Every structure is written in structure tokens, then in C-alpha cells.
Amino acid sequence: MANAGFNVIRCPACMTCHGRRGVSASCPHCGQRLGEHGIVIKSVNSAEALRIEVALANTPEELRETLRERMVSKTPLTDFHNEVPSRTMGKWVQDSKNDEGFITVQSVRTILHKNHSNLDANEVIEQAEVQGMLVRVDEARWMLLE
Numbered sequence: 283m284a285n286a287g288f289n290v291i292r293c294p295a296c297m298t299c300h301g302r303r304g305v306s307a308s309c310p311h312c313g314q315r316l317g318e319h320g321i322v323i324k325s326v327n328s329a330e331a332l333r334i335e336v337a338l339a340n341t342p343e344e345l346r347e348t349l350r351e352r353m354v355s356k357t358p359l360t361d362f363h364n365e366v367p368s369r370t371m372g373k374w375v376q377d378s379k380n381d382e383g384f385i386t387v388q389s390v391r392t393i394l395h396k397n398h399s400n401l402d403a404n405e406v407i408e409q410a411e412v413q414g415m416l417v418r419v420d421e422a423r424w425m426l427l428e
């Protein structure tokens with residue numbers, strides 16, 4: 283039963299990890315026959331999570347955190363900031379405050395449009411949240427923290 287999910291399997295011969303649903307017949311790296319000899323070091327629920335875990339398992343420990351952050355976030359922070367300085371973005375978020383004092387995806391979208399920006403309103407809100415500018419109030423509304 284333990285082997286029913288998506289498993290990160292370590293080959294005892296070459297010590298390299300690979301991902302497999304269930305158990306592996308043989309190691310894709312060195313060809314070692316595995317069967318029950320493959321060591322399941324981790325089980326996850328999805329192919330996507332498995333892809334990340336396998337890459338992490340084959341990465342030296344000191345580099346794992348960096349790699350994990352990079353693989354998990356769809357928009358790398360650096361790229362995002364190159365597009366628009368965060369100070370400008372911060373001002374846009376502040377300008378997005380609607381009459382009730384809340385920020386919504388729609389209000390951000392309006393401001394972005396006004397500033398001829400192609401940025402995605404959801405991503406702007408996500409970034410502002412990460413930077414501690416905004417806090418989510420409910421499903422569709424955020425509040426400025428300043």
C-alpha cells in the first residue's frame with residue numbers, strides 16, 4: 283500500500299534518485315535491477331510534486347532550499363522586479379484602493395490598465411502580499427497595511 287503513490291526512489295547501486303508511480307523495475311540511470319531493492323525516500327500525491335522532489339533529492343543539500351524556492355514559485359521574483367520597480371508597483375497598489383478602502387483584483391487591474399502595464403493583477407497582489415504591503419481580508423478583498 284505504501285508504494286501506491288508517486289515515489290522518489292533511490293537506487294542503492296548508483297545512489298541517484300528517480301521518480302516513479304509505484305515501484306521501479308530498474309534504475310533509469312545505471313540499469314540496476316530494483317524491484318523491492320529500490321529505496322523509497324519520499325511519497326507525494328502528484329506528478330508535479332514528484333518532479334520537484336526528484337530534482338531536490340538529486341541536488342546537494344546546501345543548494346536545495348534555493349532550488350525549491352525557484353521551482354515552487356511560478357514567477358521568479360527577480361524577473362518580476364525587473365519589469366516594474368517595486369516602488370512603482372507599490373504606488374499602483376496604493377492607488378488601487380477602492381471607495382471602501384479595499385484592494386480587489388478588479389481595482390488593481392483598472393490601475394494597471396491606466397498605467398499601460400501588462401502585469402497580471404493577481405501577480406501584483408501576490409507580490410504585494412509577499413512584501414507585506416497587503417493582507418487578505420476575504421476571498422476577493424485585500425487591505426493595505428500602511
Ligand SMILES: [Zn+2]
Nearest residue numbers: 293296309312
Ligand atoms: Zn542506479
